[in-house]
Amino acid sequence: MASIEKQKLGFYEQNGFVRFEQALSKELLQRLRDLSVKLEASAKEDLANGAVRNQYYLSTESGEPKLFRYNDLLFDDPELIIDLLASPTMMAICEEMVGEGCVPMQLDLVYKYQHPHPHISWHHGAPHPRNYPYLNVGVYLDDADLDDGCLRYIPDSQHEILDIYALSSQYGWNIPGVVQQPAKAGDILVQDMMILHSSEPKRSEGPRRTIYIELRPVEGIAESGKQSAQWAELRKQWMAHVIQAAEPEDVPVGWLEYYGKPEHDLATLVKLIEEKWEPAIPAVWSQKNVEHPDYPTPADLR
Template sequence: MSNLEISNDSIRQFEQTGYLLLENALPTSLLQQWRNIADKLEKQALAEYEQGTQSGDYCIVQDPVGPRLMRYDNMIELQTEASIELLACPALITLSEKLCGIGAIPIAMDILYKQQHPHPVINWHQGAQHPRTYPYLNVGIYLDDAPEGDGCLRYVPGTQHKLEDIQQLSQKHGWEIPGTIEQPAKAGDILIQDMMILHGSQPKRSPGCRRTIYLELRCVQGIIESQSQSEVWADIRKQFMALVLERAQHIPDGWQHFYPLRKVNQSQLVTQMRAKKEPAIPAVWAIFPVEHPDYPVPSELREND
């Protein structure tokens, strides 16, 4: 897909429900490039784990079937050139403009590896709690299919406006909180969610691994307002976004004057990004383990464990 439009109706839908699916939004070349990167990183992480030399950039869990990769973080720092190309593609520029607005910068970019059950389930949770003066997006870029009924994302539409009682809701309803919808996606789709929407995903039943790139986008103004990261850190990410815009086919109106275009040395910036890491705002989960016959692992899968 070379161009992408997000209609006013789609924007209103996103504001009401807290999520929006953009189908077939990622160019085929970028999809294949990142699938290759994800494959390489998984093999590298497992090899290092076996040798006892793993780094802090990824998480490997010891499933009952053996060690499996759960996530690989810090893509912007570790795969900088590929990250620039990805963020500069028409779909990412358009959604940054339409849903985040001027001042948008990438907070973090990681790859989540969802393995077949038995593997950790993504329980109900809400992303970073923040003042809602400025948009804060979590963007899922799908490298593999996530069909309905196979551990795709579940949302409770409209829950993005405040902190929900996750403990009580999950204890009472399990995966069937009233209003829950299941949102499938295909490789190449982009699924955008408001950072605070209540969401989770059941176990993956089919064989193999599902890889999704998760990109957090937020306005510089929101970071400064909430002081979630330092202004120095935000300025470094703003410089990175300038590199992205220099590769883009289209720069949104007014953005040329906000970002330091053609003033950033990429190699020096990468060194700064690696030296000045600051954590993102953590997600909010249930406080205590939830006891429910079909949550987080459905009863018929527990019987097979």
């Protein structure tokens, strides 16, 4: 059974983010990479055929279409997504960083290509009452190196919504206290949903692909009132399938009883989740365009 070192938990509590090195098996990492290639090829084929869907977003800044984001991977490969969530490190994160009642809310894939493919400006993730954990878990399929568009954090900034326009107008990418957080393929990077973070333009060639998983206890979903009780219950059923697929030694004590047996087979559940789709809580960005000589596009890339 995987467990999280107290040092890791302490670092997370102090800073609002933490990295778990080599958290995926090589076999699972390769399967996820294969899926990412398949999804991008499918999106480009749709574009060529004039049948673009709203499940994904294509970037054309570089002159050729490149995938920027592909949402709801559960709809495309349910069995693989269950295997990812049931992996030992993910189960340990669910148990020790969220607790009983933890469910996956969203599970999407972000692609980052070389500039002028889009950067990610400073923002807070979904604002919420801070009475329950709310995590954004990044599963890295490729390396994210220093000074190459890896995540930037303002440690311990997750407790309130800051004036993003004022901070980024004055400091650009280098808000006081900023740290860059590199990662390697197979790493998992967990962040508090509300931490202020960004990702400057990528300079190297090739894709950087990261799966983002929102985790939250059902009590927190009910408290926020942003999604329905039915929506939350379907995600509890999703987690029941995850627990069923996990190795018995990775399932926390009492979780089999809490989540119960799945009421639907996986294919039926996925169809219900798709039919009963509800929007995620939106992130908070600067409300005005920022004018700065080195942000959002660094001076040497202009």
